[in-house]
Amino acid sequence: MGCWTARVQYRHAPAANHAALDAVLASAPGRPTLPVRLTVELAGRARVHLPADAPLTVWDPCCGAGATLTVLGLLVPGLARLVGTDADPGPLDLARRNLALLDPGGLTARAADLEALAARHDKPSYAEAATAVRTLVPASAPAWSVTPADARDTAAVRSALAGAGPYGTGPDLVLADLPHGHRTTWAAAADDEDPGVEFLRAVATALRPDAVVVAVGRGRTVPLPGGARPLERVRAGHRAAVLVRAGALQEG
Incomplete structure (x- = not known):
């Protein structure tokens, strides 16, 4: 059974001053971003459930301005590729600007x-x-791509993810801050199904069964399909997160 903690215990992201990231990252108005320390912690927890030391491909299906992916590239070692998609193409130029920081000379240029x-x-x-930007040294040097695609559009997602992951088998890790509130425009496939559950099912169709999905939402919990067992559940302030195998979402 997955475990639940009332408050996240940081095991993979020690406390640190991330003022330099605040100075360098562009954000999209009206799109809150995950806290830096929580982003790194969730990636660390997910990595425990993946092959040790293997270079990882990470997909953010709600990437917005790409802050989450950029934070991972700057602070998490061992990332081979970052893929961002979003149904809204509006903030994707900001995502490309942020992810370009990971390119050789990107931080110097900024x-x-x-x-x-x-x-x-x-x-x-x-x-x-x-001055703050010049103190940053990326922990990874991943390839990256950003593409407009609705996560529920299987053909568009598979095109965006083409060649991703080891031997082109798809991403190893998904880290998604689920849309909520006025930004939530999706409609559930069935009247009795939570729209977030529909979204996670759609994401899982593009993944290997052993890939790990980390979904973050507002409130006390992130719903999963019936019968899907989480690897882990955590809470941090007003956010809840769940870690689950893609295969559990496909079967649930």
């Missing part, structure tokens, strides 16, 4: 841009941000 802004506008805050 620091130079901030220094130019500091000189142009005589704003010390830009200079401080540039």
Whole structure:
């Protein structure tokens, strides 16, 4: 049985000052992002359920401005590829801008841009941000891609994920902050099915059964299909997260 903790115990993400990330990452208005420490912790927990030391491919099916994927690339070693998709193409240019920080020279270029802004506008805050950016050293150097695709559109998702994962077998890990509130525009496949459950079923169709899905939602729990056993459940403040095998979602 999966375990439940009333409050997440950080085992994989020690407390740290992430002010440099705040300075460098662009965000999309109206799209809250996962806290940096929680993002790293959830990735660490998922990795426990995956082959040790194997390079990982991570897919975020609700990537928005790509902050979650970029945080992983900057702070988590051993990532081979990052794939972002979103049904809304609006924030994807920001996602490409953020993920470009992981490219050779990406952080240096961003620091130079901030220094130019500091000189142009005589704003010390830009200079401080540039200094913070120059302290960052990416933990991984993954390939990355960003594509507009609705996670419930199997053909579009498979096209976006083409060649991903070991030997082209698909992502190893999915980390998704599920849409909620006014941003939730999906409709459930059946009147009695939670729309988040429908979403997770759709995501699982593009995955190997042994892949791990981490889904984060607002509230006390993230619903799963009936009969699907979680690997683990955690809570952090007003967020809940569940770790589950793709195969359990496919069978549930």
